[in-house]
Amino acid sequence: MSAAYVTKSPWVVHYDGSSCNGCDIEVLACLTPMYDVERFGIINCGNPKHADVFLVTGSVNEQNKGIVKQIYDQMPEPKVVVAVGICACSGGIFKDCYNVMGGVDQVIPVDAYVPGCAARPEAIIDAVVKGLGVLQAKRDAMVAAGDAPAEAPAEEAAPEAAEEAVTEEKKTPAVPPIFTMAEIKVNTMDHLKK
Amino acid sequence: MIIKSIIGIVAFLVLGPFVGGLLAGLDRKLSAKMQRRVGPPVLQPFYDVGKLFQKEKQTPTRFQDFYVLLFVIFVIASGVLFFMGGDLLLVIFTLTIGAAFLIIAAYSSNSPYAEVGAERELLAMLAYEPMVLITVIGFYMYTGSFRVSDILAGDSMPFLPLLGIFFGWLFILTLKFRKSPFDLSMSHHAHQELVRGVTTEFVGRTMGWVEISHWYENVFLLGFVFLFFANGTALGWIIGIVVAILTYFFEVFIDNCFARMKWQFAFKSAWVIAVVLGMINLFVLYICF
Numbered sequence: 515m516s517a518a519y520v521t522k523s524p525w526v527v528h529y530d531g532s533s534c535n536g537c538d539i540e541v542l543a544c545l546t547p548m549y550d551v552e553r554f555g556i557i558n559c560g561n562p563k564h565a566d567v568f569l570v571t572g573s574v575n576e577q578n579k580g581i582v583k584q585i586y587d588q589m590p591e592p593k594v595v596v597a598v599g600i601c602a603c604s605g606g607i608f609k610d611c612y613n614v615m616g617g618v619d620q621v622i623p624v625d626a627y628v629p630g631c632a633a634r635p636e637a638i639i640d641a642v643v644k645g646l647g648v649l650q651a652k653r654d655a656m657v658a659a660g661d662a663p664a665e666a667p668a669e670e671a672a673p674e675a676a677e678e679a680v681t682e683e684k685k686t687p688a689v690p691p692i693f694t695m696a697e698i699k700v701n702t703m704d705h706l707k708k
Numbered sequence: 709m710i711i712k713s714i715i716g717i718v719a720f721l722v723l724g725p726f727v728g729g730l731l732a733g734l735d736r737k738l739s740a741k742m743q744r745r746v747g748p749p750v751l752q753p754f755y756d757v758g759k760l761f762q763k764e765k766q767t768p769t770r771f772q773d774f775y776v777l778l779f780v781i782f783v784i785a786s787g788v789l790f791f792m793g794g795d796l797l798l799v800i801f802t803l804t805i806g807a808a809f810l811i812i813a814a815y816s817s818n819s820p821y822a823e824v825g826a827e828r829e830l831l832a833m834l835a836y837e838p839m840v841l842i843t844v845i846g847f848y849m850y851t852g853s854f855r856v857s858d859i860l861a862g863d864s865m866p867f868l869p870l871l872g873i874f875f876g877w878l879f880i881l882t883l884k885f886r887k888s889p890f891d892l893s894m895s896h897h898a899h900q901e902l903v904r905g906v907t908t909e910f911v912g913r914t915m916g917w918v919e920i921s922h923w924y925e926n927v928f929l930l931g932f933v934f935l936f937f938a939n940g941t942a943l944g945w946i947i948g949i950v951v952a953i954l955t956y957f958f959e960v961f962i963d964n965c966f967a968r969m970k971w972q973f974a975f976k977s978a979w980v981i982a983v984v985l986g987m988i989n990l991f992v993l994y995i996c997f
């Protein structure tokens with residue numbers, strides 16, 4: 515592969531899961547003249563089909579897991595996912611809610627985690643810029659596989675790059691779920707019956 | 709004559725995308741400066757298109773990419789006809805066919821966002837088409853020929869006699885460049901009620917080609933501005949090129965000063981301008997020449 519254009523124009527699509535809106539405002543703050551992410555060619559394009567970077571704020575719940583998955587599937591390779599805020603990393607303060615499944619990585623593979631409540635704009639920009647390493651690795655894998663939509667090779671190539679790229683290394687949720695989903699449903703129903 | 713045509717064609721095909729892309733980059737840089745931002749590098753549009761060509765191939769229907777291909781071909785063809793000194797009527801008909809294929813491509817995707825974008829693009833087309841026709845007729849009434857090569861060789865500038873038409877053309881350029889207040893069908897910025905309008909479903913290299921043909925189209929539209937000043941002398945050429953570039957930055961300025969208007973306003977204002985500036989100018993030409 516010749517020039518590394520994939521890293522020079524990361525277009526972003528932003529989805530708000532069950533966030534409290536704190537992290538969303540920080541994501542938008544990155545676009546303001548104060549931080550001006552367009553310096554790096556980053557554009558908030560609002561269209562998954564044009565996007566390279568998927569910014570998710572807030573946790574995934576039973577209602578939006580399909581939407582998160584669909585946005586991810588609509589994005590053409592190479593693509594990276596950045597989980598913004600501790601809610602998107604692990605569920606955060608909403609972790610124990612009956613409908614919250616946990617971090618974004620419960621539904622789609624995440625390449626960079628931005629901790630913080632709310633995540634700072636600097637940290638978000640840092641994560642996107644670090645995610646570019648993953649983007650490049652995925653593109654290289656695509657080229658190696660003959661420019662095909664390289665689903666499998668991309669998965670293999672990503673982890674090494676992702677390892678050093680993640681803002682906070684975090685492969686499994688720090689705290690294991692207290693209840694399984696089935697138990698939670700049962701408990702909730704019991705509570706309602708009483 | 710033939711040599712000149714060939715030079716025109718080659719220059720347009722080779723330099724067109726470079727000039728168009730550079731103008732797009734300067735546009736973004738200037739917009740950023742107006743908003744007190746640093747802005748992207750001037751070469752950013754080239755990086756964007758390079759990136760788009762490195763993305764995975766993906767399409768909602770196999771017909772869409774075929775229509776986009778026809779759009780690209782017809783847009784480039786209209787520019788080629790213009791810069792080889794061809795017939796202005798042929799040029800605008802070719803351009804209209806190109807625009808129609810973009811709309812059909814957007815419809816073929818069956819995406820609601822692309823369809824709304826396509827409908828608005830159609831309305832924009834209806835809005836600017838009368839003024840385009842009046843411009844061409846104005847050139848014919850003044851110079852007695854529809855051919856670009858004859859207009860270029862004329863010995864007086866068509867600018868003053870076609871003053872009204874010139875301002876009418878400036879007005880519809882905003883529609884053709886899809887700049888605010890008339891960026892109805894798709895936006896370069898994150899006005900997101902339409903997602904990305906007509907281009908919503910174009911992925912990867914398809915989108916890359918659409919961008920490149922917009923660069924070609926922009927250069928060709930600025931060529932029209934140049935035509936108002938061309939009078940066969942070096943001075944005419946210089947004034948024409950300078951005014952064409954100034955026109956582009958004027959459009960960027962307008963883009964940054966206005967919010968998007970409703971299609972009703974775009975439609976009415978474009979027709980009123982066409983009737984008032986265009987028709988009166990044609991009438992004056994009819995009386996005086």
Ligand code: SF4
Pocket residue numbers: 532533534535536537538571572598599600601602606607630631632633
């Ligand atoms: S991490 Fe904090 S600020 Fe961000 S969405 Fe969660 S609760 Fe809100």
